[in-house]
Amino acid sequence: MRNVDKHDVPAVTVPRLALYLRKLRELRSRGVDRVSSKDLAEMIGLNAAQIRKDFSYFGEFGTRGVGYEVARLVDEITHCLGLDHSWNVIIVGAGLMGTALARYRGFAEQGFRLVGMFDSSATVIGASYGAGRVRGIAELEGFCREEKVDIAMVTVPAGEAEATIGRLAAAGVHAVLNFAPVKVQAPDGVLVRQVDLSSELMSLTFYLDRELD
Amino acid sequence: MRNVDKHDVPAVTVPRLALYLRKLRELRSRGVDRVSSKDLAEMIGLNAAQIRKDFSYFGEFGTRGVGYEVARLVDEITHCLGLDHSWNVIIVGAGLMGTALARYRGFAEQGFRLVGMFDSSATVIGASYGAGRVRGIAELEGFCREEKVDIAMVTVPAGEAEATIGRLAAAGVHAVLNFAPVKVQAPDGVLVRQVDLSSELMSLTFYLDRELD
DNA sequence: GAATGTGAATTTATTCACAGCA
DNA sequence: TGCTGTGAATAAATTCACATTC
Numbered sequence: 001m002r003n004v005d006k007h008d009v010p011a012v013t014v015p016r017l018a019l020y021l022r023k024l025r026e027l028r029s030r031g032v033d034r035v036s037s038k039d040l041a042e043m044i045g046l047n048a049a050q051i052r053k054d055f056s057y058f059g060e061f062g063t064r065g066v067g068y069e070v071a072r073l074v075d076e077i078t079h080c081l082g083l084d085h086s087w088n089v090i091i092v093g094a095g096l097m098g099t100a101l102a103r104y105r106g107f108a109e110q111g112f113r114l115v116g117m118f119d120s121s122a123t124v125i126g127a128s129y130g131a132g133r134v135r136g137i138a139e140l141e142g143f144c145r146e147e148k149v150d151i152a153m154v155t156v157p158a159g160e161a162e163a164t165i166g167r168l169a170a171a172g173v174h175a176v177l178n179f180a181p182v183k184v185q186a187p188d189g190v191l192v193r194q195v196d197l198s199s200e201l202m203s204l205t206f207y208l209d210r211e212l213d
Numbered sequence: 214m215r216n217v218d219k220h221d222v223p224a225v226t227v228p229r230l231a232l233y234l235r236k237l238r239e240l241r242s243r244g245v246d247r248v249s250s251k252d253l254a255e256m257i258g259l260n261a262a263q264i265r266k267d268f269s270y271f272g273e274f275g276t277r278g279v280g281y282e283v284a285r286l287v288d289e290i291t292h293c294l295g296l297d298h299s300w301n302v303i304i305v306g307a308g309l310m311g312t313a314l315a316r317y318r319g320f321a322e323q324g325f326r327l328v329g330m331f332d333s334s335a336t337v338i339g340a341s342y343g344a345g346r347v348r349g350i351a352e353l354e355g356f357c358r359e360e361k362v363d364i365a366m367v368t369v370p371a372g373e374a375e376a377t378i379g380r381l382a383a384a385g386v387h388a389v390l391n392f393a394p395v396k397v398q399a400p401d402g403v404l405v406r407q408v409d410l411s412s413e414l415m416s417l418t419f420y421l422d423r424e425l426d
Numbered sequence: 427g428a429a430t431g432t433g434a435a436t437t438t439a440t441t442c443a444c445a446g447c448a
Numbered sequence: 449t450g451c452t453g454t455g456a457a458t459a460a461a462t463t464c465a466c467a468t469t470c
Contacts (some may be wrong), residue, residue, distance in 0.1 A: 082422030100313035109367035175417040199231035204388040209295030277430040277469040
């Protein structure tokens with residue numbers, strides 16, 4: 001296998017790997033055991049060469065003239081994405097979005113262990129939403145260090161997101177999925193991905209407004 | 214103003230406009246009335262030339278030597294994104310995510326009117342989550358046509374997403390925000406944007422796994 | 427002097443097209 | 449023959465750099 005430094009992998013390839021993995025798992029569960037880049041491309045709606053090139057950053061997973069073995073490919077991509085072991089996740093902010101996420105069972109299936117949930121409001125501290133009792137925000141740093149938290153999903157109000165992410169960074173959490181509608185300047189060494197529903201809706205209205213042509 | 218055909222605007226510019234709009238509104242509400250591309254770029258964490266170029270697809274909004282008037286820019290981008298009138302939105306799927314979205318007040322502030330909510334399960338039909346009573350899925354097409362629904366947020370299980378989006382397309386809904394964890398092949402004339410939380414988490418683990426360098 | 431608006435240069439991503447192998 | 453893996457070609461996006469205007 002050749003060099004797999006993150007700097008060799010285009011940023012856009014990574015989310016596509018997740019896409020491939022999902023489709024491949026589906027194929028596997030349907031009993032399909034071989035697939036070509038052409039088939040996969042058609043199923044997902046991409047170019048076949050793109051799929052092959054994406055794989056090529058990590059190794060040679062297929063057989064010329066034949067295609068890819070689905071089970072092998074699932075294992076390889078699982079490994080590429082770091083999903084061959086589990087990750088400790090917390091939710092900061094036990095509002096509407098935070099509690100919906102806490103109750104969602106889809107994450108556990110992918111190896112994401114929800115180990116804690118935090119909020120600043122006395123009215124929800126102690127309540128339970130499928131992730132143990134909600135802890136007070138004061139416990140955040142201690143908990144993150146002790147429990148080796150890998151990822152925080154931040155669902156606090158916009159005005160608190162920056163400070164929250166700063167605290168997480170200081171407590172050694174290196175990855176954040178931020179649902180607050182602010183683009184936060186990521187502290188050094190912290191990876192922040194933004195989930196921004198208003199922005200998504202606005203991208204839709206942009207094209208809707210131009211659809212008359 | 215020059216040509217503003219959607220084909221002249223790079224796809225990546227559109228979500229950035231939403232980002233600019235949010236920051237500019239914040240500046241306006243803080244009483245800031247002028248801003249340079251350099252300032253804005255620093256606040257958001259982008260290159261100043263990129264911001265200027267993004268604006269340039271739509272017109273000339275600034276004054277050389279001076280900068281941009283915040284209020285003017287807010288209006289211009291609001292218009293570019295089609296946000297100077299309101300849009301009718303429905304939610305299909307009254308599960309965890311659907312009900313959380315229904316109760317979220319942030320959308321209304323942006324001009325998104327939640328006009329209906331649908332589910333197939335008898336146990337939730339008739340319940341209310343801040344968007345009127347939940348209607349049965351059988352009413353979907355009739356409702357979309359009558360109420361001129363613009364956008365559907367789809368929060369149904371993965372296996373039902375494709376069929377649901379097909380029905381929406383047939384009923385004249387041209388834009389979908391899909392939360393179901395499947396990349397749906399968009400029917401002709403329908404814009405589908407994907408909100409995929411598992412994929413986002415997987416992108417984070419990819420980089421976490423490589424962080425040791 | 428200061429900051430925009432934009433061609434040109436650069437970088438990044440996608441797609442083509444074909445050599446190489448089962 | 450059929451499909452992978454990958455250099456080369458193309459397309460898209462970003463950034464530079466500067467003429468232009470206030």
